Amino acid sequence: MIVLAVLRHDQRLADMADGNDVPASTVRRWRDELIGLLAAQTPRLDRVLRKVAKQGGELVLIDGTLIRTHRRTGSADRRNYSGKHRTHGLHFLALTDEHGRLIWISAARPGRTHDNTAARHDHILAHLRAAGLGALAGLGFCGLDTTSSTP
Structure with missing residues (x-):
């Protein structure tokens, strides 16, 4: 408790x-x-996407979000500061199915992490291609290089 x-x-x-x-x-x-x-206990990204494709899904929705946290002291403080949001926090990528149900969420990253950086780190595009799915993404993913992501 x-x-x-x-x-x-x-x-x-x-x-x-x-x-x-x-x-x-x-x-x-x-x-x-x-x-x-x-x-x-969390499911792996590749398994979740295969399950969506097997159930007839054609695309997933992907977006990043910042969860606000308390300010830390010392040198660890700056990496959790998001200049975009002007606050401290942790960055997460979330994938939902076509109906908006959460199917996967990434590990926490420092608040200063950009959506594109997080997507590249998790190889999101490669997993989507392998599952045969498309994606609708938030504006933070503008300019994401779709040719350089390899499994």
Whole structure:
């Protein structure tokens, strides 16, 4: 319950640790273990796209989003700052099916990451070609080089 409060309600680790008489390092370890367990359950991009194609889908919708976070201290601060949004956060790419249902979401990246960079890193275009699917993308993908992406 402590870890769920930290993740769901953005409670500070130190506050939750003090209120439950456990060290903050223990709460941090519990949080990291739970995130690892949840991450292991996520579907792989190639399998998700093959499933969409098998069910008769012709395209997916792709867009990037910034999830706001608290400002970090020190040198780690700048990489999470998005100049476009003028705030700190983490960048995610999301793919939905034709009906708008979420089918895949990328791993978190620093907030300064551009949509095109994230798409290239995840080889989105190569996976789409392999599955025989098309994509509708947000304006952040303008100019994405479709010829250089290889599986």
